[in-house]
Amino acid sequence: MKIVGKNESECILCGTCESICSEHYFKEDNREKSRIQVSEIDEDPGVDINVCNQCGDCIDACPVLALSRAKSGIVILNRKKCISCFNCVGACPTDSMFFREDEDNPYKCIACARCTKECPTEAIFMEEAEL
């Protein structure tokens, strides 16, 4: 499957990926609502890019089977089934399942590749990963 890969040492913290993501999925330019989260950290290389690696641990945690793998292998949330328990947020080993007070459902990267196309430094890119 194709997932979003990352090379944090190339990231310049421009926020383009976050803007594109939030605009596409939430129709607003709000980096806090992005499904990829970029932040400055003290440790090398100074940047953390938090994006889902599609490991699927969240699937087992969902009580209503709202999380599943699409044919592509990507983990997707069926929002019609979701009952807002946020178990998946707790179960995510990389903290890449996000939530906000003003959103009923959690949200995550579904590897749509929009952000990778616009990244000016190729800090994020699409890469092949095994299921």
Next chain:
Amino acid sequence: MTLSVENVRTSRKVLAEMEYTPAGIDKGYSGKSLYVNLSEGKIEPKTVTREMKDIFTGGKGFGLWYLWQAVTPKTKWNDPENEIVISAGPIGGITQYPGSGKSLVVTLSPTTNSIMDSNVGGYFGPYLKFSGWDALELQGKSAKDVVLYIDGDTGKVTLEEIELETGASHLVSEILTEAFAESEEDKKHISVVSTGSGADNTLIGLLNFSWYDPRRKAVRMKQAGRGGIGTVFRDKKLKALVVRFSGLTGKNNNPVDFGKIQKAGVKIHKEINNFDDVQCRMRQAGTANLMTTMNDYDLLPVMNFQYGSHPEGKKISTEVFISKFTQNIYDGCWYGCSMSCCKAVDDFELKTGPFKGEKVVVDGPEYENAAALGSNWGIFDPDFIIEANFYCDTYGIDTISTGTMMAFIMECYENGIIDKEITGGLELNFGNQEAAMELLHQMGQGRGFGKIAGLAIRRMKEFFVKEYGADPDFLQDIGMEAKGLEYSEYLSKESLAQQGGFGLANKGPQHDEAWLIFMDMVNNQIPTFEDKAEALHYFPMFRTWFGLQGLCKLPWNDIEPEGNKQLEEANKVPEHVQNYVDIFNGVTGKNIDKEELIRQSERVYNFQRVFNLRMGFGKREHDKVPYRSQGPVTVKEYESRAERYDGQLKELGYDPESMSTEEKVKVMRQHREEMYEKLMDAVYLRRGWTNDGVPKLETLKALGIDFPEVVEVVKNHL
């Protein structure tokens, strides 16, 4: 007529009905309760008043208040006016915090003749509320077996006759789920409350509350086990309750501050994900995680609570049950429970009884069941325990009472108080699996000696004395019941605080009020009477709160946040207490703090004590306990822990070397019984009760529950 979905659907005959517009939920309450009179076929709504919410909060509080109004001091458990009340509480049904889907059940018990309450998982309570009802009152007695159906989708309640010719609760749950669901996807919208033939044939009947497990594609059941609530259910000729609600979201409670609840929920979900594997392992073993610890710490009841461990205990260790439970699967009995402790054994092939040879899903065994149906009978075979667990549930009999009661029978048998002739050929020695399983089937089916066993310990003691000339004092010492309820499965004899935790509990010796053994015996954190009394005030009050809200106790302290152990009040798990304050405020919009949380409980707890008093109980004499729960009854028991007991006698100024074991047993007993009396003095003082265990008027006034009918009851005892 055979039991099939088609037959159930076509045999439905409506006896009474009521259409309604489901009340929208506002801040955790629908503001309405549903009253059903089974004698008259009457179904009507009631208004939940603001005073009810302010004084009784919800859940068990509502149950007690409705029951208080329904009965008189003369009412017995099988009188028509007795009620079964089911209520979820204001927090009940939120999906963001683990353990938030509990139903609280209240009735007059056939074994204690007083107030019984039980806290149970499954979907019924939340679905009942979201269907528009904060509580359900079931009063009267039907002439024929009936099913009550609450359709929260269309707004209709019907009392129906349905052909359900089975005494197996798991089949009743399955068949009604199938019959009322329109598709596989629809099954999760149904919850069934039912019991089995054991509830017709014993006084320890339970209620099974169902939930649908979409991964196993199986109907699962959780139990309102204690005190014979299922027996009351069948006495009313109720076969089942069915609720349907298909509109579940994360916001059905219409909470005031969703973000506050969400934040607390995500925080504890992460704690569970990060620490459960190195703390309690609830997700792997459920409460059976305690099996190894209890055996190691000499706390596992073995052979009717005589001993606390056994070399064969390793055969029923935590690891053994982990190997039996299906792993890495969501096992929450309500949506969103990340603790996920409702473990199951899949594809278990039964070896005995009416379902011999069938493969079934067995819920549990939980710790209590494994100890009750295993070590306490001197049986250390996990497959036997799983089978006994399945049959207790489907017959609808309480695993804890069955366990403790059977252990009592076995000790009576070993002491020659009863024999093969009396038991109908069953050699009920400790460890006899075949005889124990046969007696369980006899209880479930109302046959043979099972009819005597099903009376439970208090009545059996009277029966054995009257019919077989048994020594009443010895039976009082070894019969592990108090207030008429069988003890749950922890050895309390080396922890004075836990003796009080059991003995002073409002409904009888169940550990849901206080579990202080480690704090007291192992860690020595509450050495003085005042310390123990404070613990026996705070913890029962704090734990009562779960029953007011529709919550489970387990996520409170079966997972701890990082750094909790270093805190001064680590036993209270302060961060989680704050979570509870936050989610209550988040749902209701109120602004309580941790002190008001305790006051909410104190109102209900003291009301329950007064209610016991009203029914002829609830005083010091009723808080007495069997000596087996306090210390070694027999020489053999003393000698099994001689070093420990001799050491204690030396500390008391005795010279054990110069005494016979009989003498040592006697002086040990005298000392321990005195300690328990002093403990009662200290606890009553702390709780604001008289030395006879009666809540003082100033206590009732301070709590705002000094209404005339309460004062009227109390003043006769002051």
